[in-house]
Amino acid sequence: MPLNYIANAFVPSSSGRTIPVIDPSDGQPFEEIQRSNAQDIDAAVRAARQCYDGVWSKLSAAERSRLLMRLAEKIAEHGEELAALEQRDCGKPTKQARADAIALVRYFEFYAGACDKLHGETIPYQNGYSVFTWREPHGVTGHVVPWNYPMQIFGRCVAGALAAGNVCVVKPSEDACLSLLRVAELAAEAGFPAGAINIVTGYGHEVGDALARHPGIDHISFTGSPKVGTLIQQAAAERHCPVTLELGGKSPQIVFADADLDQAIPAIVNAIVQNAGQTCSAGSRLLVEQSIYEPLLERLATAFEGLRVGPAAMDLDVGPLIRATQQQRVWDFLSDAHSADIPVVAQGRVVEEAPETGYYQAPTLLRDVPVDHRLAQEEVFGPVLAAMAFRDEEHALELANATQFGLVAGVWTRDGARQFRMARGVRSGQVFINNYGAGGGVELPFGGVKSSGHGREKGFEALYGFTVLKTVAVRHG
Ligand code: NAD
Numbered sequence: 001m002p003l004n005y006i007a008n009a010f011v012p013s014s015s016g017r018t019i020p021v022i023d024p025s026d027g028q029p030f031e032e033i034q035r036s037n038a039q040d041i042d043a044a045v046r047a048a049r050q051c052y053d054g055v056w057s058k059l060s061a062a063e064r065s066r067l068l069m070r071l072a073e074k075i076a077e078h079g080e081e082l083a084a085l086e087q088r089d090c091g092k093p094t095k096q097a098r099a100d101a102i103a104l105v106r107y108f109e110f111y112a113g114a115c116d117k118l119h120g121e122t123i124p125y126q127n128g129y130s131v132f133t134w135r136e137p138h139g140v141t142g143h144v145v146p147w148n149y150p151m152q153i154f155g156r157c158v159a160g161a162l163a164a165g166n167v168c169v170v171k172p173s174e175d176a177c178l179s180l181l182r183v184a185e186l187a188a189e190a191g192f193p194a195g196a197i198n199i200v201t202g203y204g205h206e207v208g209d210a211l212a213r214h215p216g217i218d219h220i221s222f223t224g225s226p227k228v229g230t231l232i233q234q235a236a237a238e239r240h241c242p243v244t245l246e247l248g249g250k251s252p253q254i255v256f257a258d259a260d261l262d263q264a265i266p267a268i269v270n271a272i273v274q275n276a277g278q279t280c281s282a283g284s285r286l287l288v289e290q291s292i293y294e295p296l297l298e299r300l301a302t303a304f305e306g307l308r309v310g311p312a313a314m315d316l317d318v319g320p321l322i323r324a325t326q327q328q329r330v331w332d333f334l335s336d337a338h339s340a341d342i343p344v345v346a347q348g349r350v351v352e353e354a355p356e357t358g359y360y361q362a363p364t365l366l367r368d369v370p371v372d373h374r375l376a377q378e379e380v381f382g383p384v385l386a387a388m389a390f391r392d393e394e395h396a397l398e399l400a401n402a403t404q405f406g407l408v409a410g411v412w413t414r415d416g417a418r419q420f421r422m423a424r425g426v427r428s429g430q431v432f433i434n435n436y437g438a439g440g441g442v443e444l445p446f447g448g449v450k451s452s453g454h455g456r457e458k459g460f461e462a463l464y465g466f467t468v469l470k471t472v473a474v475r476h477g
Contacts (some may be wrong), residue, residue, distance in 0.1 A: 051195025107155030249407030307348030
């Protein structure tokens with residue numbers, strides 16, 4: 001049975017309690033994880049602090065870099081094993097699970113290379129002074145990770161935090177943590193000192209909350225829902241602990257009449273069905289210029305009807321949703337669409353081999369979704385695309401910006417000047433022109449505005465969030 005990972009050892013929770021792990025492909029339990037408590041978090045934070053004070057803070061940047069690179073190599077060697085763990089835990093089709101393992105390798109490679117390139121500045125000041133800045137680590141960082149991309153999000157926050165000189169206590173989602181426990185073990189094999197990476201499993205309101213409140217945590221990175229993000233920020237505010245929040249999205253794909261539809265259509269479909277739509281940056285709203293609304297919907301209908309949904313191991317276009325409550329959430333949205341007479345244009349198909357006890361949902365394309373309907377405003381977190389038409393550029397921007405979110409936007413047009421106007425006008429952390437997501441982009445700063453969160457992860461930019469700047473002024477005459 002998977003145990004917590006603290007100070008390079010597997011240890012049971014002091015609670016003596018466990019949580020069943022369910023396979024989303026058939027809805028059956030196949031494993032148990034620790035249902036940890038505040039005492040376990042305390043043990044992990046102490047181990048992390050001891051590691052930071054005793055070993056980690058004394059390593060040079062080059063030594064940290066070598067450790068991160070060695071872990072990248074270990075993960076690559078064990079890529080298939082990790083992908084298989086994550087596949088069963090999250091219900092990911094094989095292609096997706098493998099892609100996530102590769103992304104995890106890339107995070108550690110990228111941040112291994114960044115360790116010794118993070119530096120401060122010298123600042124011109126009055127005569128007789130030399131002023132410079134140091135980028136110092138926070139110390140012990142806390143990381144609350146969701147279930148949709150455990151390996152990728154772990155890589156994104158933990159590799160960056162370690163590269164910047166921090167140690168980590170990680171609280172994965174109760175719905176998906178098996179791959180991360182194995183990665184922590186691989187880190188020990190790669191030579192990470194005891195306490196550099198600690199993992200405590202359990203429920204959010206128990207261990208997640210305890211982590212956010214722990215006085216020994218110097219920085220928290222949270223990826224998850226806006227609702228829990230608020231709770232984390234409130235808990236951290238009690239002791240003025242800095243927080244990075246990566247929350248949800250309702251990201252628009254904006255298609256103009258001059259777009260290359262052969263390029264756009266597969267990207268639009270992929271952006272809403274990847275990981276069964278359970279992606280924070282899913283392109284879940286489709287805004288289409290009026291003159292091509294009907295023909296584009298017709299082509300998309302054909303694409304949606306060709307999509308097949310089934311057990312993760314069948315490696316179809318779409319796997320199951322993570323759990324029964326998530327499936328119910330998607331059904332509630334679709335039932336609201338039905339009550340509001342929002343037309344269904346097309347749906348994919350759940351294959352006959354899919355067990356009835358699994359959490360399957362056919363990808364669904366809806367049209368003429370009113371801008372104020374919850375399908376145009378709230379995150380479904382399922383494979384449901386809400387289409388609506390726009391008149392002109394101004395109207396497109398008005399619709400694009402008409403939600404509480406601002407994570408990602410896609411713009412499809414051949415008009416160069418319009419590409420820039422749209423990129424400027426849309427309120428989001430990332431804008432993709434004639435592509436969507438740039439294939440993941442470990443190197444590209446990522447994060448939101450408005451209710452999508454604040455702070456940036458990925459890319460070099462993340463390292464600024466994982467450090468604090470110290471200004472040193474030397475008066476030498
Ligand atoms: P969630 O907010 O329910 O849970 C996220 C994590 O927070 C889990 O580990 C959970 O156990 C923990 N948690 C729950 N309650 C807590 C509490 N009271 N205190 C502390 N921790 C608590 O989100 P989820 O359902 O796991 O993931 C889906 C959400 O995450 C979606 O809204 C999605 O958009 C968002 N997400 C955002 C990004 C991004 O980078 N912006 C990436 C992936 C997912």
